[in-house]
Amino acid sequence: MKLEVKNVTKKFNEKIAVNDFSIAINSGECVGLIGPNGAGKTTLIKIISDIMNPTSGEVLLDGKKISDMKKQIGYLPQYPNFFQWMTATETLFFMGQLSGLDKKELKTSIPKILSKVGLSGEENSRVSTFSGGMKQRLGIAQALLHKPSLILMDEPVSALDPIGRREVLNIIDEIKKDTTILLSSHILGDVEEICERLVIVKNGKKIEDTTMIGLLNRNSQNKIRIELSNDREDWIEHIKNLDYVKDVELTGNKLKVEVENIKVNKRMLLENALKHHVDIVKFEIANDTLEEIFLKMVVEK
Template structure:
């Protein structure tokens, strides 16, 4: 399976929601499409799912236009809609029939898919009584029912409480070993937990496409993080004048000292502090930036 998004543009009146966007997703990848609210994520997701039409560009799955491969795609909207009076089993039976799956096959597959998403005991319960997390799990079951090679999810956990979010995240961890996933979200912790690769979108444009390790490494700094006693803070004025120190700045409850070679310079700085009888309550070196820090660096205008 290979999904190609080629130079896609979508406009609504005077607003360009997606602007010449391109990317490729290979088989068995779990890709996070991340960006702030209003960045164009949902619009792009709906174009890929063939719900909206692009004004320019194309979406190709395994060499064919996406409209000819819809049976290979599972789609989970941010707020899946179900008939509240239907049971979970009947909901999947109804939607599977609409997708052209035979009832014989559905009666065989529905118990299996309900078990996969943890809803076996609720098979005959009405959807109207489901919690948000249960509805989202049923939505994932519906998206997986026809055995797609690609599943697309638009903010699958953003509207859930912590328990519902954990349920869905655990489920996504299980199914990503079997299915290629494109996950749209603005919750960085969720993306970091599930995805190996991240595509960052801002104002409808792709501004970054990298693995988690690449993003963190690119934004990792050679720095020393420390917390001092108040009586010793004046020492930092001397530290700022040291030849191997590039900058001293406030960081959380303490300070971040930017240096040239973190391992060597940390030893030199520590020795200097001992000579000056400086006391630390915290001294760390080479701490990586979080994915959230990296994301903010990319999308926030300075």
């Protein structure tokens, strides 16, 4: 089941929320749509889920218009809104019937889906008694109830405390084995943990579409981070004069050494340290983190 977003633009009066956006997602992928607040992520998720119409462009699922394929889509909004007086079972039964599911089928599938999202034992508890994390898990349950081929999640963990976030991330990590997922977020650590592919959005435009490994490798630097157990000013001055060392940044006993060729020079630098009996606590390639790369892209561009 392939998702294709083709040249989608969405305008609100004079404001362009999504600007000529295109993406293709293949079956089984878990893709993270990341960007700062106001980048157009929620608008894009609503267009893909057919809640909102684009000003121009189209969305296809398996080559068909998204409006004809809604039964294949599961949608989790940032803040799932349920009737507080309903129980978990009643909520899913109501949602299932809205999706056209058979009553007999729902009686069988609801206990299974509640178990899958960690809500076994809460079947008859009212939604009003649920924590934020429990409501989010119930939201995932309703998104999964009709066994969709594609699940869209809008900021699924941004409003949760650390415990609730961990619970929901574990569930997403489990369900991505069985379905295609597109989730939006501005919490980079969460996306880095569960998504293999990243699409970065700024001002409604796609500015990057790559794998996690590809992005990190492309932004790697010829720098080595070294932490020493004690002060070795003599060795630091020595390496500053090595032909392959371009720069040395010193903070306490921590160094960041820029070299000409990381593959060749990292071994040479380590051998030099051992030769001079330098006591090393840490020796690692100093690649930029995802957060550092993200900030450069959305702030500096």
